[in-house]
Amino acid sequence: xxxxxxxxxxxxxxxxxxxxxxxxxxxxxxxxxxxxxxxxxxxxxxxxxxxxxxxxxxxxxxxxxxxxxxxxxxxxxxxxxxxxxxxxxxxxxxxxxxxxxxxxxxxxxxxxxxxxxxxxxxxxxxxxxxxxxxxxxxxxxxxxxxxxxxxxxxx
Numbered sequence: 001x002x003x004x005x006x007x008x009x010x011x012x013x014x015x016x017x018x019x020x021x022x023x024x025x026x027x028x029x030x031x032x033x034x035x036x037x038x039x040x041x042x043x044x045x046x047x048x049x050x051x052x053x054x055x056x057x058x059x060x061x062x063x064x065x066x067x068x069x070x071x072x073x074x075x076x077x078x079x080x081x082x083x084x085x086x087x088x089x090x091x092x093x094x095x096x097x098x099x100x101x102x103x104x105x106x107x108x109x110x111x112x113x114x115x116x117x118x119x120x121x122x123x124x125x126x127x128x129x130x131x132x133x134x135x136x137x138x139x140x141x142x143x144x145x146x147x148x149x150x151x152x153x154x155x
Contacts, residue, residue, distance in 0.1 A: 012114070019114045022103045023047060041122055050099060051119045057092045058116055067113035074100070074112050 013034055020032040020041065028047025033040045043051065057063065063070045077093040100106040105115065 015110060015114045016118070018108075019103075019105070019111050019118060022105055022111075023118070026103050028103070041118070043122065050102075051122060053095060054099060054116075054119050057096055058120060060092065063116050064120055067110075070112045070116050071109055074109070078106075 016039065017034055020029060020034075020039075023029040023041075024032060026047075027044055028050055030042040030044050031040075032042070061069075061073050063073060074096070077097050097106065100112070100115075103115070105111045
């Protein structure tokens with residue numbers, strides 16, 4: 001299902017808008033805006049807490065490694081598979097799936113990687129972003145790379 005005002009998600013900015021809209025609806029963000037080269041997000045306490053819990057999952061399972069890694073991890077979580085090689089922990093899998101469900105992204109595969117990138121980029125880049133609730137203003141081309149197959153970013 002697409003964001004109400006979008007006909008298709010062809011660029012990273014479209015997917016970012018879709019995910020940020022879901023983050024707003026779930027109460028994770030207080031606001032967001034997208035410019036031609038940057039975006040701004042204001043995280044709520046709830047969203048800051050969820051993101052703080054997602055970051056170790058991203059690190060532990062190497063989800064920052066690309067869309068294919070995130071997709072494989074999520075499908076394995078959804079299928080309840082154990083991978084000794086990856087060292088999956090039930091609590092991490094359950095939390096990841098609960099977050100996707102809370103954001104209504106459990107069936108939005110191309111949005112999973114974007115969520116990971118938003119969580120990664122939204123924290124640790126500056127002192128502003130490290131605040132529990134704060135405004136994050138980041139350059140899209142410095143922090144977010146297009147999902148494979150979505151085409152070029154908007155300029």
